[in-house]
Amino acid sequence: MQTNKISYTKEVWVIAGTNAIIAFGYGLSIPFFTIYLSVEKQLAASLIGLILAFAMGLTAVGNAISGELSDVIGRKKVMLIGLSLTFVFINLIALCIKLNTHYLWVIISYFLACFAMSFFRPSSNAYIADTVAPNKRVQAFGAIRTGLNFGWAIGPAVGGYFALKSYSLTFSITSLFYLTAFFVILTTIPKLKKITKQTKSNFTDTLSCLKDKRFAKFCLSALIIAAGMSQLFVSLPLHATNFLNMPSSYVGLLLSVNGATVVLFQIWMTKFTSKIRITLAMFLGCILFAMGYLTIGFSNFIGSSNVWLFGFTGIFFITALGVMFFSFAETAVLPGTHTLPANIAPEGKKGRYIGMQGMVHQGGIAFGILIGGFMVNYFSVIWTPIPWIVTAIAVFFAGYGILRLKKNLTLKEEGLE
Numbered sequence: 001m002q003t004n005k006i007s008y009t010k011e012v013w014v015i016a017g018t019n020a021i022i023a024f025g026y027g028l029s030i031p032f033f034t035i036y037l038s039v040e041k042q043l044a045a046s047l048i049g050l051i052l053a054f055a056m057g058l059t060a061v062g063n064a065i066s067g068e069l070s071d072v073i074g075r076k077k078v079m080l081i082g083l084s085l086t087f088v089f090i091n092l093i094a095l096c097i098k099l100n101t102h103y104l105w106v107i108i109s110y111f112l113a114c115f116a117m118s119f120f121r122p123s124s125n126a127y128i129a130d131t132v133a134p135n136k137r138v139q140a141f142g143a144i145r146t147g148l149n150f151g152w153a154i155g156p157a158v159g160g161y162f163a164l165k166s167y168s169l170t171f172s173i174t175s176l177f178y179l180t181a182f183f184v185i186l187t188t189i190p191k192l193k194k195i196t197k198q199t200k201s202n203f204t205d206t207l208s209c210l211k212d213k214r215f216a217k218f219c220l221s222a223l224i225i226a227a228g229m230s231q232l233f234v235s236l237p238l239h240a241t242n243f244l245n246m247p248s249s250y251v252g253l254l255l256s257v258n259g260a261t262v263v264l265f266q267i268w269m270t271k272f273t274s275k276i277r278i279t280l281a282m283f284l285g286c287i288l289f290a291m292g293y294l295t296i297g298f299s300n301f302i303g304s305s306n307v308w309l310f311g312f313t314g315i316f317f318i319t320a321l322g323v324m325f326f327s328f329a330e331t332a333v334l335p336g337t338h339t340l341p342a343n344i345a346p347e348g349k350k351g352r353y354i355g356m357q358g359m360v361h362q363g364g365i366a367f368g369i370l371i372g373g374f375m376v377n378y379f380s381v382i383w384t385p386i387p388w389i390v391t392a393i394a395v396f397f398a399g400y401g402i403l404r405l406k407k408n409l410t411l412k413e414e415g416l417e
Contacts, residue, residue, distance in 0.1 A: 025177025027155020062118030067355010082119025142270030226364025286399020297388025
């Protein structure tokens with residue numbers, strides 16, 4: 001019988017704290033990389049978009065490789081490899097910026113860093129899956145989400161200050177956080193005994209987990225959800241500045257609303273969702289996503305630019321409400337996206353399943369980046385809510401697809417035993 005009390009093992013606390021350290025360090029510099037390319041290197045916005053999409057593609061591939069590799073050589077070893085390589089490559093970015101090299105060298109360094117960054121999450125999630133019982137994994141992954149968002153809520157605000165001083169310094173400071181994370185993992189969590197007898201990594205077999213029809217259907221829905229989630233960082237800034245006439249500072253506040261909401265309510269949402277099926281929790285979260293998209297899309301129809309409160313227009317408050325719906329959805333959906341693959345994966349292949357889920361998630365974000373800008377550019381000019389209506393419908397049916405999986409899942413796989 002499942003207890004409602006939330007408790008975490010030492011390993012969960014360590015990995016959640018490490019994620020907070022990494023997210024803080026990441027937020028110090030990476031969000032400002034596009035500004036550096038635009039302002040300092042004078043690159044076109046379209047080219048920067050392609051660079052970001054390609055980086056997301058590399059991250060997706062890195063997720064699959066790291067998950068597979070963690071099954072073969074061990075979770076902790078892959079975490080340490082990823083953190084150490086990230087430290088090296090971020091310092092390489094800092095050096096290229098300091099020496100004012102050609103932008104291609106900066107971009108290549110950035111691609112290498114993004115690939116290395118992708119090694120930590122799948123291997124650490126697989127570590128959690130190995131050390132936490134199936135009916136406690138939603139709670140564990142919820143704690144990790146809280147750590148991530150805590151670091152993310154603070155990092156960009158502090159990074160903005162350093163970026164004004166020196167982009168090179170900002171990246172150098174970021175590298176120190178990855179080095180700190182390396183020593184935290186090295187000294188505080190034990191090495192796990194390998195479950196698989198595999199001695200070589202057969203990356204060509206990584207896609208074999210998609211032969212599991214349940215997992216393949218889950219991945220399709222997860223890809224659509226990830227593409228929808230990316231609109232908070234792609235379509236929202238464009239929508240707010242170009243069609244809602246908001247200053248860029250308002251966009252920063254809206255993103256802060258997202259981070260703060262997740263930090264404040266993730267534990268509460270986890271306590272609620274741990275009592276119900278993972279598939280149901282994810283479907284309910286997708287309904288909240290749809291409500292958020294529609295609220296944002298229709299904010300200029302619901303709110304008024306003539307109504308002011310605390311120095312902000314009614315349109316801003318309606319948009320912020322939409323972001324809050326989105327944030328609540330995030331707290332309900334994302335722990336499940338990590339937990340369900342871990343619960344349905346055969347022993348010895350958890351890393352492969354979790355890595356593939358990470359690849360699908362990052363691939364969905366890359367696709368969302370490309371399609372989001374396209375929809376805003378070509379559909380919003382016809383009628384501003386169109387992109388948000390399309391996204392709401394797509395994510396709702398993706399959630400319904402996950403809900404339908406419940407007939408093929410056991411209660412243990414659903415996190416209830």
